[in-house]
Amino acid sequence: xxxxxxxxxxxxxxxxxxxxxxxxxxxxxxxxxxxxxxxxxxxxxxxxxxxxxxxxxxxxxxxxxxxxxxxxxxxxxxxxxxxxxxxxxxxxxxxxxxxxxxxxxxxxx
Amino acid sequence: xxxxxxxxxxxxxxxxxxxxxxxxxxxxxxxxxxxxxxxxxxxxxxxxxxxxxxxxxxxxxxxxxxxxxxxxxxxxxxxxxxxxxxxxxxxxxxxxxxxxxxxxxxxxxxxxxxxxxxxxxxxxxxxxxxxxxxxxxxxxxxxxxxxxxxxxxxxxxxxxxxxxx
Numbered sequence: 655x656x657x658x659x660x661x662x663x664x665x666x667x668x669x670x671x672x673x674x675x676x677x678x679x680x681x682x683x684x685x686x687x688x689x690x691x692x693x694x695x696x697x698x699x700x701x702x703x704x705x706x707x708x709x710x711x712x713x714x715x716x717x718x719x720x721x722x723x724x725x726x727x728x729x730x731x732x733x734x735x736x737x738x739x740x741x742x743x744x745x746x747x748x749x750x751x752x753x754x755x756x757x758x759x760x761x762x763x
Numbered sequence: 764x765x766x767x768x769x770x771x772x773x774x775x776x777x778x779x780x781x782x783x784x785x786x787x788x789x790x791x792x793x794x795x796x797x798x799x800x801x802x803x804x805x806x807x808x809x810x811x812x813x814x815x816x817x818x819x820x821x822x823x824x825x826x827x828x829x830x831x832x833x834x835x836x837x838x839x840x841x842x843x844x845x846x847x848x849x850x851x852x853x854x855x856x857x858x859x860x861x862x863x864x865x866x867x868x869x870x871x872x873x874x875x876x877x878x879x880x881x882x883x884x885x886x887x888x889x890x891x892x893x894x895x896x897x898x899x900x901x902x903x904x905x906x907x908x909x910x911x912x913x914x915x916x917x918x919x920x921x922x923x924x925x926x927x928x
Contacts, residue, residue, distance in 0.1 A: 665767045667875040672866065673771045677778050679862035684782030686854030689846055692787055692833060696794050699825070700778055703801055706817075710886075714808045715878045719885055719894045725813055726895065729820055730906045734913030736825050740832045741920035747836050748923075 670711035677704035691743050691753040695736070702732050767807060774800040791829050798822050808878070810886035 677700060684697030706725045713721025743753055750757050777797040784790045798821045805814035846854075884890050895903055 664877045664879075667878050668869055668872065669767070669771075670878060671869055673774070675862055675865040675869070676775055679858045679865075680775070680778045680782060682861055683855055683858035686857060687782065687846055687851045690787055692829065692836075693782070693790050696790060696829065697782060699794065699821075700781065700797065703798065703821070706813075707801055707804055710805060710808055710810050710813055711878055714810065714880060714885065715876075717881045717885060719891055720898075722810055722813055722886055722891055723895050723899050726816065726891070727899075727902060727906055729816060730910060733820060733825060734909050736828055737913050737917040738920065740828060741917040744832060744835060744921050753836060 667711065667715050670708060674704040674708040674711075677701075677707075689754050689756055691746070691755050692740075694755065695739055695743070699732065699736070702728060767804075770800050770803050770807070774804075787833055788830070791826060791833065794829075795822055795826050798826070805886075808886065809880045809883060812886055812888045812891050 681697045681701035681704065684700065685694050688694055688697070706728055709721045709725050709728075713719065713725075746758065747753050774797055777793050777800065780793040781790050781797060784793060798817065802814050802817045802822070805811075805817060
């Protein structure tokens with residue numbers, strides 16, 4: 655098992671940063687191109703997860719467990735955010751019969 | 764080493780499919796696959812606790828919540844709102860610019876050291892538990908309060924108003 659991790663982990667840190675940046679950008683594009691509120695939420699989850707992966711990679715790179723504890727907190731936060739956000743989406747659907755975010759452009763003030 | 768690149772390719776592929784799938788249910792299923800590839804990445808980094816938590820909390824709880832909400836809302840493909848092509852191109856350009864800026868900033872740094880698992884006990888439950896309940900005890904308790912208030916808020920928001928109904 656030990657030798658497996660030694661041979662598996664010869665990946666430069668830059669490649670982890672690159673992977674996370676690509677996934678994060680895909681999340682940003684997803685927020686911009688979709689009008690379905692649930693898919694926008696899923697894109698936000700994608701961004702959160704790319705940051706989680708980067709924090710874990712840095713934590714292993716530095717040999718410091720703090721980064722992984724932070725990932726744990728981010729996951730707890732994401733669970734809370736999803737619960738409240740989906741409740742808001744259900745409420746919006748009940749009031750407007752649609753989850754198109756363009757219907758909500760009256761929420762300016 | 765090549766496992767990382769294969770899994771990274773799969774995550775990018777599934778992430779693109781998440782935002783490009785027409786049907787929201789397909790989007791969620793692709794998101795499950797994306798999160799599974801992230802779990803494999805955590806295992807490769809020997810972060811076993813995070814791998815399990817990612818598997819149970821994200822793939823098990825959060826995505827099931829998404830699926831249930833979608834089922835409650837009862838969407839079909841015809842009602843799926845789409846943006847115009849012009850906005851889509853602009854959005855892809857904007858996201859691409861963000862990526863280019865990050866990659867260009869990364870280029871300045873140059874070649875970095877490989878990520879080695881120096882301490883094999885780092886990501887295990889025993890080690891993380893010691894850090895979590897020692898240094899981060901107060902944030903841990905506060906996050907429990909956050910989850911409680913989120914639960915109350917979700918129930919409050921999603922139940923029908925008895926005066927209206």
